[in-house]
Amino acid sequence: MFVMYEKENMKVPVKVWLEKNEDLESTCREQALHLAQLPFLHKWVSLMPDTHAGMGMPIGGVIAAEGVIIPNAVGVDIGCGMAYTETNIPVEAIRGIQTGNGTLIQAIIGDIMRNIPVGFAHHKLAMPSYTMDRAFDEIDLYEEDKELLGQLEAGYFQVGTLGGGNHFIELQTDDEGMLAVMIPSGSRHFGKSVCDYFHNKARELNSKWFSQVPDEYRLAFLPVDTPEGCQYLRWMQLSMDFANENREKMMLAVKAVLEKYIGKYTDLKLEFSGDINCHHNYAALETHYGKEVWVHRKGAVRAGNGELAVIPGAMGSYSYVVMGKGNPESFCSSSHGAGRLYSRKGAMAAFSCEDVIRDLRDQGVVLGKKGKADVAEESRFAYKDIDAVMSAQQDLVIPVKRLKTVGVVKG
Numbered sequence: 001m002f003v004m005y006e007k008e009n010m011k012v013p014v015k016v017w018l019e020k021n022e023d024l025e026s027t028c029r030e031q032a033l034h035l036a037q038l039p040f041l042h043k044w045v046s047l048m049p050d051t052h053a054g055m056g057m058p059i060g061g062v063i064a065a066e067g068v069i070i071p072n073a074v075g076v077d078i079g080c081g082m083a084y085t086e087t088n089i090p091v092e093a094i095r096g097i098q099t100g101n102g103t104l105i106q107a108i109i110g111d112i113m114r115n116i117p118v119g120f121a122h123h124k125l126a127m128p129s130y131t132m133d134r135a136f137d138e139i140d141l142y143e144e145d146k147e148l149l150g151q152l153e154a155g156y157f158q159v160g161t162l163g164g165g166n167h168f169i170e171l172q173t174d175d176e177g178m179l180a181v182m183i184p185s186g187s188r189h190f191g192k193s194v195c196d197y198f199h200n201k202a203r204e205l206n207s208k209w210f211s212q213v214p215d216e217y218r219l220a221f222l223p224v225d226t227p228e229g230c231q232y233l234r235w236m237q238l239s240m241d242f243a244n245e246n247r248e249k250m251m252l253a254v255k256a257v258l259e260k261y262i263g264k265y266t267d268l269k270l271e272f273s274g275d276i277n278c279h280h281n282y283a284a285l286e287t288h289y290g291k292e293v294w295v296h297r298k299g300a301v302r303a304g305n306g307e308l309a310v311i312p313g314a315m316g317s318y319s320y321v322v323m324g325k326g327n328p329e330s331f332c333s334s335s336h337g338a339g340r341l342y343s344r345k346g347a348m349a350a351f352s353c354e355d356v357i358r359d360l361r362d363q364g365v366v367l368g369k370k371g372k373a374d375v376a377e378e379s380r381f382a383y384k385d386i387d388a389v390m391s392a393q394q395d396l397v398i399p400v401k402r403l404k405t406v407g408v409v410k411g
Contacts, residue, residue, distance in 0.1 A: 010036040017049040027053035034217040040066045042293045046330045049392035050339025056218030059299035062333045068221040071199040073296040074283050079243025080186030081279035082310035083251045088271045091173040109368040109407045111257045117161040118411040126156035131242045151190045158188040160249035164411035172403040187243040198232040280336035303334040313338045313386035315408045322397035334396040338383040347382035366407035
């Protein structure tokens with residue numbers, strides 16, 4: 001870890017969980033310096049080892065704010081996070097089995113794709129959603145934000161859908177050879193609409209208040225004791241609950257597919273255990289260094305002492321289940337993944353889809369993707385080395401389980 005601090009230009013230091021200053025990309029550094037000039041931050045800015053440039057605040061950034069909330073420091077995919085489960089099934093016991101639709105792994109990946117909409121696809125019919133039901137039961141809490149009300153109805157069609165970008169469903173094997181499932185996904189268009197709506201509202205109010213925070217920083221804020229701040233927190237929590245349910249519904253669908261195929265083609269008795277469902281884009285009221293503060297984690301997971309979290313790598317690389325050490329310097333946080341080395345456009349220019357597909361095939365990974373033209377966006381080479389990221393945060397988390405991709409459904 002190294003620390004950036006220039007007393008004349010920064011109100012607080014920036015702590016970076018990388019080896020040296022040169023490892024921090026220039027745009028990410030600039031955004032960190034903008035954060036360090038905010039008048040309401042507590043202690044310092046923390047950047048996790050997977051950090052890279054985001055909208056306003058870097059991905060992999062953690063701040064503790066006194067009395068304010070910053071929509072862009074939570075991010076557009078509010079509540080994005082990880083769902084995980086492990087099984088008692090040895091991967092080698094099912095890998096070689098043939099079905100009418102290829103190997104058993106290929107058949108499972110194909111059926112997952114048929115049951116879970118991916119990319120921009122939604123369900124054609126409204127699906128049950130206890131989160132949206134609760135929102136309508138409490139509609140008086142939300143109805144003043146009329147621009148967002150349509151998202152409540154749309155939620156019934158989006159719940160249990162994967163989305164695109166870096167969202168995926170992976171079948172994995174741990175170091176003991178046992179099958180596991182990992183799903184990173186979030187609040188779909190619902191969370192983005194909430195972020196954009198309140199960021200614009202914050203910009204208007206900050207201009208009216210002659211805020212010290214320049215608009216070009218994209219860090220407009222809302223005091224939590226204002227009506228607008230209270231409303232953002234209410235919608236943020238709803239988005240987080242929806243994201244949690246979204247991952248839960250997808251995991252149930254994947255479990256059903258596994259039960260169907262393993263039950264049909266083997267004599268193995270499938271059992272699930274060790275479920276985890278955690279956020280890595282959110283804000284929460286926590287106590288750090290004796291003060292109640294709003295901890296914003298944008299592409300960072302809570303890693304309190306003894307708490308379990310999931311840190312995915314890129315498809316075809318390793319992922320980790322970890323236990324937090326509760327390090328106060330990171331506000332009890334750790335990385336949420338490997339972190340991008342290339343932008344999506346940059347990855348498309350640097351890697352061909354043929355090379356990415358060949359790389360996965362050479363590793364024995366089954367790829368499920370409806371349109372493969374953009375698969376290079378998520379090449380494992382477009383991301384940092386996950387093992388280097390894990391090495392840089394040994395003071396934040398303890399690896400509990402290492403996992404490797406067996407099959408993957410990409411949005």
